[in-house]
Amino acid sequence: MAYAETTSVSVEKSEAEIKAMLRKAGATSLMSAEEPGNAVVAFEMQGRRILFRLPLPARDDKRFANDGRQRLRPADKRAAAWEQACRSRWRGLMLCIKAKLESVESGIETFETAFLAHVMLPDGSTVGDYAKPAIALAYETETMPPLLPAPRRQTEEAKER
Incomplete structure (x- = not known):
């Protein structure tokens, strides 16, 4: 059974x-948005800056159309099932953030480790977005990426400055 x-x-x-x-934990510049x-x-x-993305189910997801007994739900029941799934996801996010804050407050891990x-990152992606492909590649190739990126080659124009 899914949480909540x-x-x-x-x-x-x-x-x-x-x-x-x-806010109670000291956060500033809070925002939330939905699409x-x-x-x-x-x-x-x-x-x-911390960013949590919360995937929400599509209203037309097939799981909301069927009542579990192979019968089609009426439109209002489909909407209610979708709303329930969204409520569950938001409660899960609340629990996730609460657990991370508790872990930091309890000294189990640092803020930076927890989050x-x-x-x-400056380009709007997250550390997770950046790291996931590198981790997958490391496991596939059984090699570690370099600790530092390769040095950039200077262009002739840059050398003249």
């Missing part, structure tokens, strides 16, 4: 709880 699979806590309440929890299929929560804390995959 049957929760009645609204998306809006979960979102507000996340923001209140982050079909995705939500984001971002904040600044301890000199870092590392979600640290936003």
